[in-house]
Amino acid sequence: MSNEKITLHRGLAELKPNLSARFWAMFVDLFLFYGLSIAGLFLIGQKSITSFEISILDCVTMVAVWILYFPVTEFLFGQTIGYKVSGLKVVDTQGKEIDFTKAFTRRLYDLIDFHFTLGVVALITTLFSKNNQRLADMATNTFVIGGESLSCFSCNETFILEPNERLNGHIECPNCQAENEIDPLKMHS
Numbered sequence: 763m764s765n766e767k768i769t770l771h772r773g774l775a776e777l778k779p780n781l782s783a784r785f786w787a788m789f790v791d792l793f794l795f796y797g798l799s800i801a802g803l804f805l806i807g808q809k810s811i812t813s814f815e816i817s818i819l820d821c822v823t824m825v826a827v828w829i830l831y832f833p834v835t836e837f838l839f840g841q842t843i844g845y846k847v848s849g850l851k852v853v854d855t856q857g858k859e860i861d862f863t864k865a866f867t868r869r870l871y872d873l874i875d876f877h878f879t880l881g882v883v884a885l886i887t888t889l890f891s892k893n894n895q896r897l898a899d900m901a902t903n904t905f906v907i908g909g910e911s912l913s914c915f916s917c918n919e920t921f922i923l924e925p926n927e928r929l930n931g932h933i934e935c936p937n938c939q940a941e942n943e944i945d946p947l948k949m950h951s
């Protein structure tokens with residue numbers, strides 16, 4: 763009897779991808795990164811951003827801002843400022859935080875995903891890949907988790923997942939207390 767009750771209150775939940783959260787994270791990160799880069803260039807003496815004479819010092823400054831903003835914060839905290847405000851986190855195939863080499867390599871792919879293609883490559887690969895990975899995620903075997911919308915299998919109530927809830931593999935519905943099972947990293951089977 764009690765076994766039957768547990769079965770009734772446990773089921774596979776349906777997840778919807780975190781696309782809008784990721785869009786806002788990208789927007790915040792690129793805005794801050796380019797803002798900080800321009801501030802950095804002025805700090806080292808660049809007089810105007812319209813009459814650019816790019817020196818080695820300018821390049822070093824931009825690369826330094828880039829390393830600090832993206833790979834370093836992702837390695838230390840698992841999230842950039844944009845990811846933090848959007849409730850996202852980047853993890854590896856084990857659901858663990860990524861090391862510096864992986865964070866660095868992953869962000870190098872941003873050049874193709876965002877900077878040189880205005881986000882077109884990121885958009886297409888995220889929309890059409892099986893687990894909503896953009897090019898950088900696929901190349902480095904990483905996943906951006908958190909912000910998915912979960913529909914309770916039992917009562918259909920919808921709520922947004924935190925990264926850790928996604929990794930837990932199951933979550934109790936705050937509405938009906940049914941236990942929703944989720945595949946920690948795969949969006950679609």
Ligand SMILES: [Zn+2]
Pocket residue numbers: 914915916917918919935936937938939940
């Ligand atoms: Zn429910």
